[in-house]
Amino acid sequence: MPRRIVSPPPALAAPPVSNTRLAMVVVIAGESMLFAGLIGMFLVFRLSRPWPPADLPRLPLGMTFLNTLVLFASAVPMSRALGAVRRDDRPTLVRALGLTALLGTTFLSVQGLEWVRLVRHGLTLGSSMYGATFYVLIGCHGVHLLIAVLWLAVTAILAARGLFRAARHAALEMCAIYWYFVCALWVVLFPLVYLY
């Protein structure tokens, strides 16, 4: 009887990208296009006229640089939170999420204070295209960051109630992806608006 070489049947495997991650990727791609449109608008005004206008205040570079470090530092506890949920370490998870939310709130508060100072110095949304592009672009990022902080706060409360486990933490992962996204946006926006 002739021999046959039979391959073992392929094992059924889970999809490489889960549905929640895929949904988050789609959301982030849409958000990226929103910011691409805003950056395109900024480039038109930035490249077509003297920038910044001579009669308007300069943006606070030093304070915003320190604030940027605060925002980037918040990515560290976020990754610690992900590590903690994979180890089922609830106290570390709650602490790390709380610290991330605190750093995000600090960033937003400092930005708000700087905005108040700029408005007092005459840089408002209607004062010039310089003010309009600045407030629209940075304000849009601020709104996204505010949403991310609120999401983090809700996630931290759910984590404290013991909702996330090593085997089941898709909601936390989505929150982390969104947080990394708003941090990565600032990598583009800070040099573009403050340094360029």
Place this chain on the structure above:
Amino acid sequence: MTHARRSLALTAFLLLGAASRALAQSCAMCGASFGPNDPTSRAFSWSILFLMAAPYTIVATVAGFMFYMHRRSPGRRRATIIDLARAARLLRRPATARGHQGETP
């Protein structure tokens, strides 16, 4: 080449030659409103280039992420590696037991 084809090719060539200057401009309004080195038209050009590149960059990033996740996934199906020399040896060897159907190298 027939006369009609030759006329068509000549017309296409003339049209392309005439259009080369128009192709280098932006839209008709920008071409008429701004000079050749106007900062506004340059700003629009850079902005258009950026906005053209953005969707491709995003799609490429998403595709790269998917590919990376697929490569990283532990349960992904791999091709069965068959040692051809061993398989040939096994095929040459007579069956030892009756009713023996197959073997995986």
